[in-house]
Amino acid sequence: MRETPRTLFQKIWDAHTVATDDDGSALLYIDRHYLQDGSPRKFTLLADRGLPVRRPDLTFAVHDHYAPTLGGRLADVADADARQLLTDLSRHARENGIEIFELGDRRQGIIHVVGPELGISLPGTTIISSDSHTPTHGGLGAFAIGAGAGECAGVLATQCCWVARPKTMRVTVGGRLPQGTSAKDLALAVLARIGAGGAAGHAVEFAGEAIAALGVSGRLTLCNMIVESGARTGLIAPDETIYAYLEGRPYAPAGDAFDQAVARWSRLPTDPDAVFDRELGIDAATLGPMITWGTSPDQVVPVGDRVPDPAKAAGADQAAVWRAAQEYMGLAPGTPLEGLKVDRVFIGSCTNARLEDLREAAAVVRGRKAKIRAWVVPGSTAVRAAAEAEGLDRVFEEAGFEWRQSSCSMCVTQNGDKAEPGERCVSTTNRNFVGRQGAGARTHLASPALAAAAAVTGAITDVRRLMDGAI
Numbered sequence: 283m284r285e286t287p288r289t290l291f292q293k294i295w296d297a298h299t300v301a302t303d304d305d306g307s308a309l310l311y312i313d314r315h316y317l318q319d320g321s322p323r324k325f326t327l328l329a330d331r332g333l334p335v336r337r338p339d340l341t342f343a344v345h346d347h348y349a350p351t352l353g354g355r356l357a358d359v360a361d362a363d364a365r366q367l368l369t370d371l372s373r374h375a376r377e378n379g380i381e382i383f384e385l386g387d388r389r390q391g392i393i394h395v396v397g398p399e400l401g402i403s404l405p406g407t408t409i410i411s412s413d414s415h416t417p418t419h420g421g422l423g424a425f426a427i428g429a430g431a432g433e434c435a436g437v438l439a440t441q442c443c444w445v446a447r448p449k450t451m452r453v454t455v456g457g458r459l460p461q462g463t464s465a466k467d468l469a470l471a472v473l474a475r476i477g478a479g480g481a482a483g484h485a486v487e488f489a490g491e492a493i494a495a496l497g498v499s500g501r502l503t504l505c506n507m508i509v510e511s512g513a514r515t516g517l518i519a520p521d522e523t524i525y526a527y528l529e530g531r532p533y534a535p536a537g538d539a540f541d542q543a544v545a546r547w548s549r550l551p552t553d554p555d556a557v558f559d560r561e562l563g564i565d566a567a568t569l570g571p572m573i574t575w576g577t578s579p580d581q582v583v584p585v586g587d588r589v590p591d592p593a594k595a596a597g598a599d600q601a602a603v604w605r606a607a608q609e610y611m612g613l614a615p616g617t618p619l620e621g622l623k624v625d626r627v628f629i630g631s632c633t634n635a636r637l638e639d640l641r642e643a644a645a646v647v648r649g650r651k652a653k654i655r656a657w658v659v660p661g662s663t664a665v666r667a668a669a670e671a672e673g674l675d676r677v678f679e680e681a682g683f684e685w686r687q688s689s690c691s692m693c694v695t696q697n698g699d700k701a702e703p704g705e706r707c708v709s710t711t712n713r714n715f716v717g718r719q720g721a722g723a724r725t726h727l728a729s730p731a732l733a734a735a736a737a738v739t740g741a742i743t744d745v746r747r748l749m750d751g752a753i
């Protein structure tokens with residue numbers, strides 16, 4: 283009998299199902315559990331019940347949200363509460379035999395950058411963390427989900443988690459991304475298409491020629507941003523690009539075990555006749571650099587467009603949402619985005635602060651000067667070191683950028699890094715919510731190249747003009 287064709291998601295789901303419920307949810311075995319620095323409650327919940335951590339060897343902790351971008355050591359954390367959170371996480375990790383990548387460790391960084399770069403996140407695995415951007419790791423072909431602190435406490439105790447079965451959606455991206463257009467622009471274009479709640483409850487697989495052509499970094503960016511559509515997760519079938527990336531990484535299987543893993547991983551891609559609940563097609567060749575104008579990541583347009591008119595919104599509710607967003611952003615309908623003056627630029631976060639992102643930005647910055655305050659915050663200490671090894675720090679610093687230590691930093695401001703009220707910031711992060719980068723701060727999400735273009739021109743600029751020498 284021929285087996286029923288299955289999607290990548292379904293194969294991982296089936297292989298990890300310990301028990302099922304009538305509503306289709308499953309108790310999944312969890313292969314990797316990541317602990318970020320913001321929720322010590324999990325350990326309290328465990329201690330209250332007198333339970334040990336079941337698989338400390340599958341659990342990894344980091345200092346990321348509260349990491350300082352100057353100095354980069356625990357002693358450099360100015361806020362006493364933040365210092366306490368970091369200290370507590372390190373203590374809990376040590377007491378429970380969990381590996382921690384803490385401040386001062388060369389493996390420290392944002393967990394969604396560190397997991398892939400150390401080869402801890404692997405194709406075909408289930409990954410959980412109490413952080414909403416955990417789906418990032420799906421770029422390697424994992425089923426990676428964010429969960430609540432309570433659920434994660436359960437994972438600490440049992441290494442399993444009940445998960446409601448997501449619906450499936452495939453986004454097939456044909457063609458090639460044009461010059462000056464990156465995975466971030468594609469992600470924003472997908473959000474423009476499906477909307478902020480548009481993929482709620484779905485496991486979204488990206489497929490097609492443009493996806494196969496993406497490097498690992500771009501795939502992680504895409505799966506990171508799909509969270510903003512409400513998706514349960516994003517994932518991309520592993521291929522030679524992923525195998526080559528993982529080979530030799532510290533925690534990846536080595537030698538024969540690596541070859542055996544590749545043999546297993548190569549059976550993961552979605553079968554040709556597998557059926558998805560929803561399908562969306564996009565032609566990459568029609569895309570260009572994108573920029574958000576509002577306070578939700580799906581309020582986004584091509585950089586050459588104007589702030590939309592609420593009179594043209596789809597109904598009164600959307601019009602009201604647009605008006606509120608435009609008021610917060612200090613933008614009138616019809617204003618061209620290009621040319622809009624910007625106060626600062628932030629290049630960082632688990633969306634866009636890997637080495638490839640910094641290279642993309644540096645290529646635009648090289649030989650130019652920043653006209654406004656601009657920061658580069660590498661996604662991990664290892665990314666920072668690799669960038670320095672190829673001289674990117676000098677490119678940025680000679681242009682007047684601040685070259686800082688790895689942290690979530692101004693993506694969420696939990697470490698105190700923030701923009702001032704009213705400041706307009708072009709940012710390579712994933713959320714432009716009201717107050718996300720500081721009370722009253724106005725965030726425009728964009729690619730690293732476009733953020734770099736904004737820094738050297740002081741305004742929102744179509745980066746392609748800098749690339750073809752028009753500016």
Ligand SMILES: CC(C)[C@H](C(=O)O)[C@@H](O)C(=O)O
Nearest residue numbers: 320347412413414415428694
């Ligand atoms: C602080 C943390 C829990 C939060 C998340 O869940 O994603 C943060 O990482 C974010 O990006 O908003």
Ligand code: SF4
Nearest residue numbers: 415631632690693694
């Ligand atoms: S960089 Fe931003 S999005 Fe990523 S984990 Fe940190 S706060 Fe969340």
